[in-house]
Amino acid sequence: MGQNKPPRVWVSNATPKAGEVLRVRAQIEHAMESGLRSDAEGRPRPRNIVTRFEARLDEALLFVWEPGISVAQNPYIEFTFVARTGGELRLQWQDDAGQRLEASRTIALA
Secondary structure (H helix, E strand, O other): OOOOOOOEEEEOOOOOOOOOEEEEEEEOOOOOEOOOOEOOOOOEOOOEOEEEEEEEEOOEEEEEEOOOOOOOOOOEEEEEEEOOOOEEEEEEEEEOOOOEEEEEEEEOOO
16 A cells, blocks of 8 residues: 555544534555556466455444445545544555555544
């Protein structure tokens, strides 16, 4: 994964009122190699795609995405949730190689 570059994360409002719908956008750098292509010598390139994305607010699971090989490189995800409580919004990506990438943002109810 793009270990040299942190994930890009945007939250529509870090200090929402209770009941407000928040929109989250996130993107990471990842080649998303499907395993269906060959290198210059004709050898198959090993598959390595993001296999799981999770979003949690503290320990509460908000969203899970398990993408397939049809997702383009540098996957972008967007989702919404209702802010019922504040806490630490934690985003985590995992790929076929077992690498994990995490990002977090604090959500504080106004």
